[in-house]
Amino acid sequence: MFSSLSTCLRTGRTYSSCAKLRIVAPPMVYITGEEMTRYAGNLYLRQWIEPHVDISQWEFYDLSCKSRDDTNDQVLYDCILAGKRIGSIYKEPTVTPTETQKKEMGLKKAWGSPNGLMRTGWNGITISRDTIHVPGMELGYKNPVLFDRHAVGGEYAAGYKIVGAGTASSIFTPANGNPPVIVDHRVLKDTCNAIVVYHNPYDNISQMAHHFFGRCLNAKVTPYVVTKKTVFKWQEELWRVMKDVFDAHYKKDFQDLGLLKNCGGELQHYLSDVASMQLVRWSHGGFGMCAHNYDGDVLTDEIAQIHRSPGFLTSVLNGINDNGSIIKEFEASHGTVTDMWKSHLRGEETSLNPLSMMEALLGAMSYSSQLYDVKEMAEFCEKLRSAIYSQMVIPGKATRDLSGPTGLTTEQFVEAVKDRFDGKESVHHKAVRIVGGSADQVDHEKILELFQVIDKNGDGLIDIEEFTNGLKKLAILPKKDGVKKIFE
Amino acid sequence: MFSSLSTCLRTGRTYSSCAKLRIVAPPMVYITGEEMTRYAGNLYLRQWIEPHVDISQWEFYDLSCKSRDDTNDQVLYDCILAGKRIGSIYKEPTVTPTETQKKEMGLKKAWGSPNGLMRTGWNGITISRDTIHVPGMELGYKNPVLFDRHAVGGEYAAGYKIVGAGTASSIFTPANGNPPVIVDHRVLKDTCNAIVVYHNPYDNISQMAHHFFGRCLNAKVTPYVVTKKTVFKWQEELWRVMKDVFDAHYKKDFQDLGLLKNCGGELQHYLSDVASMQLVRWSHGGFGMCAHNYDGDVLTDEIAQIHRSPGFLTSVLNGINDNGSIIKEFEASHGTVTDMWKSHLRGEETSLNPLSMMEALLGAMSYSSQLYDVKEMAEFCEKLRSAIYSQMVIPGKATRDLSGPTGLTTEQFVEAVKDRFDGKESVHHKAVRIVGGSADQVDHEKILELFQVIDKNGDGLIDIEEFTNGLKKLAILPKKDGVKKIFE
Incomplete structure (x- = not known):
């Protein structure tokens, strides 16, 4: 049903140079999808990974509609078994076919989303969604925000x-x-x-607690538990178990790190509606939240948009294996980018931001390197991540969602990162904070208009008095005890 | 069980001058609560309302713990009947006593929240929570955001x-x-x-639809319906009814006003998780959302915090009477402000921002003036609102949550608005936009530091080139197609 080789042949990649590669990657499950993200995923693999890494121990599973149809979905069951066996999984975006697509693709059946089966098969506990921070890029949260959402129960299976x-x-x-x-x-x-x-199965709450508090401790952020338990009284149980685990195993460590000093030295509970407010207020970040399934769904999307977009949040399903080890499935937080794929098929230029996919792939590779103790692999991941990040903050040299219409194409960006990784790009541009736009998008008229507003006496120069008044007028006067965001 | 007179006596107010008053207010139900908001509510009534308005037709109901205890909660039932009869209700914040408070106050019983009975008694359809906009004050949404939350059903009664x-x-x-x-x-x-x-009773959805779309049309904002119906499939019913009402009664009017031009000329549906993102993105405002009970709970708190705080959102329960007329109950969105009440009892200065209470009271007075067709009353409300608003944006002369520690006390603010209303305050300060701080809080060092960063050649003056580069450095360079918030 699968094999690295057969997949290589299917995707047209060759592994002839495997023997020469430096790092032998430990086992990992790589789930291929389709459309634009499959095309780009293939580029990332060929250009960024394979020149440096022997991926012959990876197992590839093709979850395209055609492959699921050809195998009567056996490929999905095989891939779930492989995930249990190996422990680290990367999944490209896939298509869940509609009735129309079923006909267009000549499928036997409109195969449903694979997520439910995966969640069950891997005994999912939580879905982690954390903020991604690219050095030099102005994002909504200054420090990491961690989120764990109970992966089972609630109205989803009502x-x-x-x-x-x-x-x-x-x-x-x-x-x-x-x-x-x-x-x-x-x-x-x-x-x-x-x-x-509906029902909420609560047996794995203590596992969720260990997972969540462990992550918060590791990232040195303050943990919060979120429910609506004052009104939805059955949710008290989740809080009770989490608090017990916290007090017995984590409280002292968090106290020692000073992470509970703003919350009275105790684990705090927030109501879901209050949490939706704190997410807006706490733009400094540096906290974690753990919530029921549906609350997590809504609140993580709020975090995503405050930070910048869903592409700046990770998405990791954490399941538990029969032997107690953690299975992790890393995904991009977007779909197959159909519109861009259609442009590509028409021969037009595209510009796909690789962050979400690569964060997931590097996450899976790093976790696999941890599971199988291959340190060089973890180092490689850090180096590649750094090359991608630093390319993303060069004005005009990121993908077009960041750099505007003069930014790089999908392929040019891949090439630029490759050069950077290989050291061909010697000039490291100093990262300049940009507001998601290239130079030619700058509104010079607006700047002049603004300048003239501040230059009160109209002599073409702004002195310190005009400057102070200007800041006041723009309502961005820095205050002693609460300087506005952009000045921090 | 009630009477204006008995309440006057109880609260120590006198109505001796009623006969001389110019405007005779139409009937209204005024529910008094306790602690700081009762104290302040009494000041607002005595100082701002009674000198100009004869409120002898108002019916006062005392929902303090003591009064509910004394009457075995008959006062609550009476007040609900009065609400049905009169149609416009204002409610001050009340205390729902805990077991501890029950003992402290010597109550027979820990009386529960009156909200459930009111919601049922007035046949609640929706809770409306809209953004409040104070001219000259920088707030999160530039234009109104309207929200209607289904007032019944869902997990609240699970x-x-x-x-x-x-x-x-x-x-x-x-x-x-x-x-x-x-x-x-x-x-x-x-x-x-x-x-x-749990269950969702759906018979009043068409009434909710008329209420919501009517409000959106009146405010000239684009309406959206929010559910999680792709997964919680039973919610399809709410969307179906709302869409039918919209298409049959409102679509053309919205189209004619150009309010559907950004959404394909049709009523749009958003998933709740997507809505939590749009609320962050759409800071220009100018939209309305209608949702199920729990989604509305979480999303309106998100709106509150994006706009500034819950105090900048209205809270109105809309019920339907047996004859089809609308019953409206206006509330402040905060509690009895216990901490401030304790300070007051200790003889310390307090500084309560009256916005949320006064927006509710003026809302109830305006609605009553509409129900009983008393135009002078509506004009009075507008004039008083304007006096409060304009006082709130005078730097250093608002309450301390806005002006910092040198702002006015509760009583000084009441006095200042009274003078303003009476025309004694002749100098109308031009509204200056401030970042919630008084002048002496400004960080001049930070301004100088910032000036020096922008003044690159260090000649003590900023020219247009330095200005442009400075804006870039601060990541606030205005772009042609997406100027950052502060420049709009």
Whole structure:
């Protein structure tokens, strides 16, 4: 069903030079997808990875619609088994075909999203979504924000019915032979109602707690637990278990690091609605949050946009293996970028920002290097990440989402990073903070207009008094005890 | 159980001068609470309202813990009946006593929050929370953001049990005699689970739609409906009804006003997680959102913080009367400000920002003037609002949350607005935009440091070239197609 070789042949890559490569990468599962991200993923592999790394121990699984259709989805089951065996997985974006796409591609079936099966197969505990920080790039949070979202339970697997007036009864029958208990009995008076039943399985909360607090400790950030437990009282259980784990295993370490000094020396709980406010207020970052499934869904998207966009957040599914080890699946946080793929097929230039995919791939490679203890691999990952980051902050020399229309194409960016990695790019441009725009996008008229507003006496020069008044007028006067963001 | 007179006596106010007052206010329900907001509410009434308005037709209900205890909560039921009869209600913040407070106050019972009974009694459809805009004050959203949150249903009234392994079955029995149907059947494998059952009553969705779209049309903002319906499929029903109402009654009007030009001429739906991102992106404002109960809870708090704080958002419960008329209850979005009350009791100075309470009171007075067609009353409200707003933007002359430690006390602010309203304050300070700080808080060292960074050749003057480079360095270079916020 799979093999590195067969995949090499399928994707047209050759591994002839494997023997000469310096670093032999430890095993990893590489899931290939399709469209623009498959095309770009292939470029990254060929140009950035393979010249330096022997990836012959990687197992490739093709989760394109065609491959799933050809194998009657056996490839998905194989890939889940491989993930359990190997522990570190990278997944390119895939397409979940609609009925229309099913017909267009001549599929036997509109294969569903693979995520549910993966989450179950790898015994998912949390989905981690953390802010990505590119040195020299102005982003929303100054310091890391970590998030763990319970990967199971809640309304995602709810049963429901749209019903008229009547009565609804819910009964729970214990497996231990104890008598049944009534969970809920209600009278519905409206002529149209949605009745909804779901459950939260809580056995893995202590594992989630260890995972989350361990990560926060490692990153030296202050942890917070988020629920709506004052109103949704069943959520008290999640808080109780997390607090117990924290107090027994982590409290002292966090205290010693001074990470609880702003929260009374104790683990703090925030209500979900209050958390949605703190995320806006705490732009300094340096905190972690752990929440139920749906709250995590909404709050991590809020974090993404405050930071810059979903592309600046990681996405890692953390599952637990039968032997207690952690399985990690790293994904890009975007889809297959269909529009760009269509442009590419029409022969037009494209400019795909590789950050989200590469952060995931480098994450998987690093985790694999940790699992199999291959230090050179971790070093390689850091070097490649650094080459990508430093290219991204050169004005006009990043992809066009950052540099505007004169930025580099998908292929030019790959080439530029390759040169940088290989040391051909000797001049390291000093990173200049830019507002996501290239020089020719600058509005010089606006600058002049602004200058004239500040240059009150109109002599073409701004002195310190005009400067101070100008800042006041622009409402960006620095204050002693709360300097506005841009001056920090 | 109530009367204006008895309340006057209880609160120590006198109505002896009623006969001389110019405007006779139409009926309104005024719910008094306790602690700091009761003290301040009394000041606002005595100093700002009563000198100009005869409030003898207002009905006062005292929802303090003591009053509820004394009347065995009859005062709450009476107040709900009065709300139905009169239609416009203002509520000061109240205390929901904890067990500790019950003992301290010597109450018979820890009386629960009155909100649930009010919501039911007034047949609540939505809770509206809109941004407040004070001219001359720099706030997060440039234009109004309107929000309507379904006031009933969802997890707030869920039934639940914490259970072990077993099976859960939910059955619905229609009132019309049709056979029972299975809503959900599930096997719970964990040793600890929360099982949750709730329903969304959907009969009032078309009323919510009319309310929401009518408000958006009136405010000339683009409406959006927010659910998680792609995953929580039962929510499709809410969207379907809202879309039907929109297409049949509102689409053309919105199109004619050009309010659908950025969304393909159609009503748009956003997923809740995407909405949490758009709220960050759309800082220009000028939109409305309508959502289920819990999504509305979380998203309106996000809006509050982006705009500035919950105090800059209104809070109005909209219910529907038996005759189809709308009942509106206006509240402040904060509590009784216990800390400040304790300071006040210790004889210390306090500085309560009246915005949230006064926006609610003026809202209730305006709505009452609309219900009973008393135009002079609406004009009075506008004039008083304007006096409060204009006082709030005078540097150093607002309350201390805005002006810093040298700002006015609670009582001084009341006095200043009173003088302003009466025309005694002849010098209208030109509104200067400030960053929440008084002049003496300005960090002059920081300004000089910044000036020197921009003044590259160090001649003590900034020319246009240095200015341009400086803006670049500060990452606030205005761009042609996406000028940064502060330059708009």
